[in-house]
Amino acid sequence: MTISPRTAAIYGLAPDRKYTREExxxxxxxxxxxxxxxxxxxxxxxxxxxxxxYRVMHPALGLRxxxxxxxxxxxxxxxxAAMMGVVQDITDRKNAENVLRTQNEVLERxxxxxxxxxxxxxxxxxxxxxxxxxxxxxxxxxxxxxxxxLLEEHSASLAPAARHYLTRIRANAExxxxxxxxxxAYSKVAKEEIELKPLDLDxxxxxxxxxxxxxxxxxxxxxxxxxxxxxxxxxxxxxxxxTNLVANAVKFVxxxxxPLVEIAAIRREGDVKITVRDNGIGxxxxxxxxxxxxxxxxxxxxxxxxxxxxxxxxxxxxxxxGGDIGVESVIGAGSTFWFTLPKA
Amino acid sequence: MNPTxxxxxxxxxxxxFMRRALRDAGIENPVVHLEDGREAIDYLSGNGKYADxxxxxxxxxxxxxxxxxxxxxxxxxxxxxxxxxxxxxxVIVLTSSNEPVDLKRAYQxxxxxxxxxxxxxxxxLELAAAFKLWWLKINRPDSGG
Numbered sequence: 509m510t511i512s513p514r515t516a517a518i519y520g521l522a523p524d525r526k527y528t529r530e531e532x533x534x535x536x537x538x539x540x541x542x543x544x545x546x547x548x549x550x551x552x553x554x555x556x557x558x559x560x561x562y563r564v565m566h567p568a569l570g571l572r573x574x575x576x577x578x579x580x581x582x583x584x585x586x587x588x589a590a591m592m593g594v595v596q597d598i599t600d601r602k603n604a605e606n607v608l609r610t611q612n613e614v615l616e617r618x619x620x621x622x623x624x625x626x627x628x629x630x631x632x633x634x635x636x637x638x639x640x641x642x643x644x645x646x647x648x649x650x651x652x653x654x655x656x657x658l659l660e661e662h663s664a665s666l667a668p669a670a671r672h673y674l675t676r677i678r679a680n681a682e683x684x685x686x687x688x689x690x691x692x693a694y695s696k697v698a699k700e701e702i703e704l705k706p707l708d709l710d711x712x713x714x715x716x717x718x719x720x721x722x723x724x725x726x727x728x729x730x731x732x733x734x735x736x737x738x739x740x741x742x743x744x745x746x747x748x749x750x751t752n753l754v755a756n757a758v759k760f761v762x763x764x765x766x767p768l769v770e771i772a773a774i775r776r777e778g779d780v781k782i783t784v785r786d787n788g789i790g791x792x793x794x795x796x797x798x799x800x801x802x803x804x805x806x807x808x809x810x811x812x813x814x815x816x817x818x819x820x821x822x823x824x825x826x827x828x829x830g831g832d833i834g835v836e837s838v839i840g841a842g843s844t845f846w847f848t849l850p851k852a
Numbered sequence: 853m854n855p856t857x858x859x860x861x862x863x864x865x866x867x868x869f870m871r872r873a874l875r876d877a878g879i880e881n882p883v884v885h886l887e888d889g890r891e892a893i894d895y896l897s898g899n900g901k902y903a904d905x906x907x908x909x910x911x912x913x914x915x916x917x918x919x920x921x922x923x924x925x926x927x928x929x930x931x932x933x934x935x936x937x938x939x940x941x942x943v944i945v946l947t948s949s950n951e952p953v954d955l956k957r958a959y960q961x962x963x964x965x966x967x968x969x970x971x972x973x974x975x976x977l978e979l980a981a982a983f984k985l986w987w988l989k990i991n992r993p994d995s996g997g
Contacts (some may be wrong), residue, residue, distance in 0.1 A: 646866065648971075649948070649969060652870075653973050654865075656972065657973065682972075
């Protein structure tokens with residue numbers, strides 16, 4: 509067979525002579541010889557062009573990568589007359605690809621290492637919150653119980669001031685317990701993996717409200733708009749959000765006022781907007797952001813009981829479900845908390 | 853003779869308040885208190901000093917804390933459910949852990965009930981009274997061999 513000067517240069521063969529098929533075959537890397545022959549045979553049988561990449565053993569330069577485009581040539585009688593091929597040196601490209609592959613492997617290894625570290629950190633955080641729930645609560649319970657015991661069984665022998673101090677110890681232990689509970693609820697909402705499912709608010713909300721202690725308190729009215737739309741939500745989170753919003757709506761009212769809470773929802777372009785409206789004391793516009801932060805209380809502890817984490821939990825839960833949360837309010841004229849959820 | 857209640861609890865304060873609550877709820881059953889999982893296993897299998905069943909009777913009901921020294925409550929539970937003589941023993945997990953993973957595991961291993969330790973004395977007394985009504989009065993255990 510005849511080869512072009514360029515092909516001869518790529519293979520490292522003398523340009524001025526003819527070569528047998530076997531000589532050409534032996535120029536290839538032993539591992540690539542069968543593959544090259546099979547590709548040529550298949551193309552000849554099918555009468556189609558073929559492309560292949562293989563290595564040739566250049567006597568001076570060592571292994572070189574080449575790309576070959578081959579074509580079977582048929583004579584007038586329809587028999588295979590010859591094979592014609594174009595040979596290109598692609599060693600530089602192959603080397604670049606190898607560098608890239610090595611870099612990718614290094615990168616993947618880095619990512620894998622980082623992921624392992626991140627998992628460890630998450631595991632440590634989980635262990636921490638586990639220990640908060642378990643180990644820190646035990647001494648708290650004991651302090652509370654001993655204070656209670658003194659108040660119940662030794663009250664007669666205590667001075668009024670001592671009794672008062674004990675009631676403060678007990679009240680603070682109860683408060684710390686609530687704080688631990690809410691901090692755990694917050695960290696849980698922040699890290700848990702959840703799945704959003706279609707949920708019919710029309711069936712879900714009345715049942716939920718019925719379970720809230722607030723709905724059975726005297727003087728409290730909670731109304732739910734009929735024919736609510738369906739949403740995509742994680743049920744436990746949605747319960748938590750409504751529970752926190754309704755509890756706030758009932759709690760933050762002027763002394764002596766009867767709480768009135770209205771829950772409604774409208775279907776919008778891409779989502780559903782849910783509103784919880786109250787007739788409470790209202791919120792100053794400059795506090796709108798702060799109330800959603802953890803411990804973002806805007807009232808003295810004394811005035812309204814609570815840990816200051818409820819709205820932060822609600823906000824995190826809404827965000828985890830892909831929605832947004834906010835409030836519209838005027839001091840003295842009630843508040844409307846709203847949040848959005850994806851449509852079902 | 854009232855059957856024995858076994859209380860496995862390493863926290864002496866929790867044990868103190870639990871025993872008080874059981875007493876205040878009018879429960880007259882003898883209560884045996886052990887402080888770690890190894891002791892619980894020794895007691896239940898009648899090992900060593902616990903060999904005398906007249907002095908150390910098998911309990912009818914076990915209150916089992918989860919976070920125990922040496923052997924955890926879950927390890928004790930796993931062990932006793934494999935013991936033919938203890939398979940039917942009523943085990944009530946009494947823990948401060950409200951973690952779903954503990955709850956799930958405890959039931960998987962065959963706990964009969966899972967109770968989170970309440971904060972206040974009044975709640976603990978309520979728990980003891982409910983325990984008395986349900987497990988000592990209403991519930992029919994399989995006490996046959």
